[in-house]
Every structure is written in structure tokens, then in C-alpha cells.
């Protein structure tokens with residue numbers, strides 16, 4: 001499985017519309033990819049909370065549409081990262097979430113025909129007394145999706161950024177049949193050591209490949225961590241990005257992890 005991880009860098013000066021155009025063009029250039037991955041909230045920014053409401057959109061809005069067109073052009077699966085999803089001004093109360101905000105941090109998986117295959121609303125909201133917990137609803141469902149690739153079918157499990165700190169989510173994705181976890185992020189530089197460590201931990205403890213796509217650059221005064229990485233189920237870091245904008249192109253041999261699960265069947269010893 002050839003994975004292209006698009007570690008986008010951006011700052012406060014770039015208009016959102018320009019970034020959407022730039023990112024879609026970058027996706028269009030990934031012609032030999034099986035799966036392309038974009039970061040969390042790359043369009044409305046991961047940390048400039050003041051932009052979120054103004055740039056909230058539905059999952060068939062302009063950002064996803066632009067990425068979907070690029071996905072169709074290259075005939076690849078594209079994890080479009082996440083958007084600020086809005087329920088829309090006319091949504092009834094029951095469609096706006098328990099706190100009535102009608103906003104979610106929603107990632108979108110697009111198929112090679114440009115069709116939306118899955119959406120995942122981030123379960124664990126980051127920010128404590130600000131940001132997602134104050135502005136957004138929490139997702140309530142875990143999501144997996146099957147990719148039909150040249151070397152066979154693989155089930156991926158979806159998680160977003162802060163979710164990676166909660167191992168129970170990944171165990172449940174494992175139990176739902178996931179072999180690969182795809183994790184877009186807007187993870188700051190000051191905690192990037194946690195980002196890379198947690199990715200390796202989720203890979204080793206679940207014997208799953210972990211594809212992590214972070215943000216680079218500085219926006220809203222926050223230096224983002226970069227260091228996107230792909231870790232196979234044996235814990236080997238197949239590739240790791242640096243601090244700037246970068247595309248990781250990684251050939252993931254899923255059989256390596258499948259053989260490891262057979263050779264070291266630790267998961268069969270689970271008792272809880």
C-alpha cells in the first residue's frame with residue numbers, strides 16, 4: 001500500500017480559499033498513491049478558533065468537493081483530513097448534538113471515484129477550557145472503512161489528533177478489524193515528542209500500522225509540530241517528516257505486520 005502523507009505548512013497570512021486550492025493541487029500531484037492523507041482542520045486552521053465558525057461547512061461543502069475532485073483525478077483514496085462540520089442553520093435541535101452547537105471536528109474519507117466513503121466526528125475534543133470542548137460537539141461513533149487496493153483489501157480505523165492519547169479507542173478499532181490507523185493532526189511543536197511516541201505505542205500495542213499526518217508552520221501564535229510518521233505494526237518507523245511542509249511517500253507492506261501478528265500472537269493473550 002503506497003501512502004502519501006501531506007504534511008501541510010501554513011501561517012495566518014494565507015487565505016483559507018487559497019489554501020484549499022493549494023492543497024487540492026498538491027493532492028492532484030500524488031498520482032502513484034493508493035492512499036493520500038491530509039492533516040486535521042488544515043483549511044480553517046487547527047488552532048485559530050476564531051475562524052472555525054466562519055469556515056464551518058457541510059461534508060459536501062467546498063473543501064471536501066475540491067479534495068474529492070483531486071481524488072477522482074488521481075484515482076486514489078484520499079483521507080481529506082478534517083473540517084469544521086456544521087449541521088447547518090436549519091438543522092433541528094436533535095441534529096445539533098447534545099450541547100446544541102451543531103459543530104464537529106469531522107474527518108472525511110474519499111474514494112477513488114471522488115465519492116465520500118466515510119466520515120468520522122472526533123470523539124475526544126482537545127482544548128480543555130477553550131477550543132473544541134467549548135465550541136464543538138463530541139463524536140459518539142467509531143469508524144472503520146475498507147480500502148480495496150491492488151494488493152488486497154485493508155480495513156482502516158479513523159482517529160484524529162488528541163484521540164491518539166486514548167488507547168481504548170484504538171483497541172476498539174482493532175476489535176472492529178482495523179489493520180491501519182489513520183490519524184490526521186494539528187499537534188503543536190511543544191508536545192511533538194508525545195505525538196511520535198504515542199503513534200509508536202498505538203502501533204506496537206495493537207500490532208497495527210499507524211499513519212500520522214500532522215501540520216507544520218505557525219498560526220495563531222502556535223508553532224506546529226510536523227513530524228508526521230508512518231509506523232508499521234512491529235513498531236518500525238518507516239518514515240518520519242521534519243518540521244516543515246513535506247510529502248512522505250511510504251510503501252507499506254501489510255504482510256510484515258500480518259506475519260508479526262502470527263509470529264508474536266500477543267493479542268490472543270488479552271484477558272480484559
Ligand SMILES: NC(=O)CCC(=O)C(=O)O
Nearest residue numbers: 126161162186187188191
Ligand atoms: N488538535 C489536537 O487534538 C491537539 C492535541 C494535542 O496537542 C495534545 O494531545 O497534546
